[in-house]
Amino acid sequence: MENLIEREEYTEIRNRLHDRLLAWMDETRDPMRGYSFRCRPWRADAAKKSWNDSGMTRQKEPDYDENGELRYIDALPAVPASYTVIPPSAK
Numbered sequence: 001m002e003n004l005i006e007r008e009e010y011t012e013i014r015n016r017l018h019d020r021l022l023a024w025m026d027e028t029r030d031p032m033r034g035y036s037f038r039c040r041p042w043r044a045d046a047a048k049k050s051w052n053d054s055g056m057t058r059q060k061e062p063d064y065d066e067n068g069e070l071r072y073i074d075a076l077p078a079v080p081a082s083y084t085v086i087p088p089s090a091k
Contacts, residue, residue: 006042018043 004010018040025033039046071078 015043015045 005014022033022038024030025037035047035049039049070076
């Protein structure tokens, strides 16, 4: 087996697939997403590492058959899930 990730002729398709994967990770609130997954050593155009990253939070709105998240301190329902879009200039 040969790893092709760093082959120059595959850069465009690799980056496109990586972008799609990152978008899907944001949509599904994947716990592994974050700047460390976004800033891969082979991704020359990756944004600088930042805690702000994509601005997505991990919580999501519960599905119709799920209980919502509760706050740790008092077990009351947590505020609705939300995220703030951080302008590229602030990253």
